[in-house]
Amino acid sequence: MVMTSEQAVEAAALASKPRSPWADARRRFFRNKAALAGLAILVFVVGFALFGNSLAQWSNEELDYNVMGQIVELGGPSFASGHYFGTDDLGRDLFARTVQGTQISLAVGLVGALIACVVGTLYGAVAGYFGGRTDNIMMRLVDIFMAVPYMFVLILLLVMYGRSITILFAGIGLISWMEMARIVRGQTLTIKGREFVEAARATGVSAPIIILRHIVPNLLGVIAVYATLLVPLMILTESFISFLGLGVQEPLTSLGALISEGAGTIAYGTTWQLGFPLLFFCLTLFGLFFVGDGLRDALDPKDR
Amino acid sequence: MSPLLSVRDLDVKFQITRPGDMPWTRPRYLHAVNGVDFDLEPGKTLGVVGESGCGKSTLARGLIQMVPATGQVLWRGETDLLSLSPRRMKPFRSEIQMVFQDPLASLNPRMTLGRIIAEPLATHRPDISASERRRRVAGMMERVGLLPQMINRYPHEFSGGQCQRIGIARALIAEPKLLICDEPVSALDVSIQAQVVELLKELQRDLGLAMIFIAHDLSVVKNISDEVMVLFLGRIMEKAPKAQLYDNPQHPYTQALLSAVPIPDPVAERAKRIVPMTGDMPSPMNPPSGCVFRGRCPRAQEDCARIVPQPEGGVHRVACLHPGPLQAGEVA
Ligand SMILES: Nc1ncnc2c1ncn2[C@@H]1O[C@H](COP(=O)(O)OP(=O)(O)OP(=O)(O)O)[C@@H](O)[C@H]1O
Ligand code: SF4
Numbered sequence A: 001m002v003m004t005s006e007q008a009v010e011a012a013a014l015a016s017k018p019r020s021p022w023a024d025a026r027r028r029f030f031r032n033k034a035a036l037a038g039l040a041i042l043v044f045v046v047g048f049a050l051f052g053n054s055l056a057q058w059s060n061e062e063l064d065y066n067v068m069g070q071i072v073e074l075g076g077p078s079f080a081s082g083h084y085f086g087t088d089d090l091g092r093d094l095f096a097r098t099v100q101g102t103q104i105s106l107a108v109g110l111v112g113a114l115i116a117c118v119v120g121t122l123y124g125a126v127a128g129y130f131g132g133r134t135d136n137i138m139m140r141l142v143d144i145f146m147a148v149p150y151m152f153v154l155i156l157l158l159v160m161y162g163r164s165i166t167i168l169f170a171g172i173g174l175i176s177w178m179e180m181a182r183i184v185r186g187q188t189l190t191i192k193g194r195e196f197v198e199a200a201r202a203t204g205v206s207a208p209i210i211i212l213r214h215i216v217p218n219l220l221g222v223i224a225v226y227a228t229l230l231v232p233l234m235i236l237t238e239s240f241i242s243f244l245g246l247g248v249q250e251p252l253t254s255l256g257a258l259i260s261e262g263a264g265t266i267a268y269g270t271t272w273q274l275g276f277p278l279l280f281f282c283l284t285l286f287g288l289f290f291v292g293d294g295l296r297d298a299l300d301p302k303d304r
Numbered sequence B: 001m002s003p004l005l006s007v008r009d010l011d012v013k014f015q016i017t018r019p020g021d022m023p024w025t026r027p028r029y030l031h032a033v034n035g036v037d038f039d040l041e042p043g044k045t046l047g048v049v050g051e052s053g054c055g056k057s058t059l060a061r062g063l064i065q066m067v068p069a070t071g072q073v074l075w076r077g078e079t080d081l082l083s084l085s086p087r088r089m090k091p092f093r094s095e096i097q098m099v100f101q102d103p104l105a106s107l108n109p110r111m112t113l114g115r116i117i118a119e120p121l122a123t124h125r126p127d128i129s130a131s132e133r134r135r136r137v138a139g140m141m142e143r144v145g146l147l148p149q150m151i152n153r154y155p156h157e158f159s160g161g162q163c164q165r166i167g168i169a170r171a172l173i174a175e176p177k178l179l180i181c182d183e184p185v186s187a188l189d190v191s192i193q194a195q196v197v198e199l200l201k202e203l204q205r206d207l208g209l210a211m212i213f214i215a216h217d218l219s220v221v222k223n224i225s226d227e228v229m230v231l232f233l234g235r236i237m238e239k240a241p242k243a244q245l246y247d248n249p250q251h252p253y254t255q256a257l258l259s260a261v262p263i264p265d266p267v268a269e270r271a272k273r274i275v276p277m278t279g280d281m282p283s284p285m286n287p288p289s290g291c292v293f294r295g296r297c298p299r300a301q302e303d304c305a306r307i308v309p310q311p312e313g314g315v316h317r318v319a320c321l322h323p324g325p326l327q328a329g330e331v332a
């Protein structure tokens, strides 16, 4: 066979390592400065949540009797007292409480996003792939669920079953998958018309395998991007509920609950009680948004 | 011996819903394939030719239940494929494989070559061990001219020609009896086209494959076909053994298509009689009465609007009320 220019190109390509679509995306992601900054912020916040407790001088439940009653004068941030972030209104160490609040908020965000990813992806992919009547029924159901004011339902659940973190997780998970299902369904509709799906169908590959092998892997970009945007949404939802005083229960706390407390006492001049939780809240959201944005650019280079 | 595939009166209709249609709106149909019939012997090739949108892909997809079709598709003279449930159809899907028009789009971008090629085997022969499967994939890759070290690569790293070789390897790994090639070379450079057609011919000869080879012009199928079928608006216009169709075309449409085929000899090319083709492609939503080709036919007469010509004749079938060799008046 004569060596055409095409073959020459391929021979050259073969000399390099195989480039999976993922490796390409990774390269693009790491070239994106904003995304890297977001990632660094996230690493810092996660590190703070995981290891912050080993730096704390106080536990999150201990009351510091020295500052009690004189929070405004003595409860401010100080290395001498060991309260790096100051204390809250009751004299508890705000550093330890912020660590814990960050843990809970991240957990709520991750669990909510995870449920959304698994349930939403499967639901949306099944509806989109089968299409027709199945699709119609499944998506109308989502429409109906979405029409329900979920915040109201969630609050009702929390009031009825008591304020437990399980209910909170379950409730947030239950509402978060629907938007994901819609997005995934839309993407599935375009992917199922591509020739490689037709090729699999023509070969006799069964529907569940087509969905898992051919459709979902080609959706992972969209899913990853949307998930990183969902995490902050979940955190915001939880914060809002905590702000209403219905979120996690003491002594557990979340960033939303801390912000709510801090906002309540700001009038007395204890700005740190609002400032530190708010700082971590904002860092988390910024980090996630930048990473999400970077992921979208990295995974869908055509989209820009 | 009965033919490998005999198709009778194949019809594919798509129901067209437009935005704004109410549930009680009378459904409109697009008749994409209309009364197609042919027989295909084992090891032979049927070329299918027609302009874009004339229903070639839909014909191919109708044969293997990728779109709802009516009529009869008899496999080895015994099983009507159109009557099978999806479950009972499955074993036949390894016997009939397809090669697609867009080489890159027909490969899953998230799968490596090895997994792509192995998929039909993994689907139909789960009893084959992973190592044996790998061995067969490697063998097939070599067969179609792919280097073994490509096995862990992803489709986007290859050119169109290589991707089509991957598609061919995938189609052949499960040892089918019939290969349906839907414009397998249309998307490729001219220089690569010939290589891929040669490869298909070689594989067909070695493996005793029957083939349905779809193309939108007559030059591509000339090399590879035993018989050629010309479609227009979902109907057979002319069908004949290759030599007869190219040397003695009877249908004005075939003659027009042939006149569009460039002749390598420049003198002959200039002296060529060009058949004028006037008029646009009629809409498949409301085809003209009588002969569907009459809007563009230089030979159309009054009866062509009344009577639907049927593809008649024995081996050389022509669906025309006024068939015959190219006439003087039609020459530009
Ligand atoms: N799923 C579908 N729903 C509705 N109409 C369809 C569908 N698939 C094809 N058609 C219509 O059927 C007709 C035949 O299409 P088909 O794809 O078979 O043409 P083709 O000959 O393969 O063309 P090309 O050379 O462009 O591939 C066209 O008018 C097309 O618009
Ligand atoms: S039937 Fe009439 S219109 Fe149709 S191809 Fe023949 S001559 Fe032309």
Ligand SMILES: [Mg+2]
Binding pocket: B056, B057, B058, B182, B183
């Ligand atoms: Mg086509």
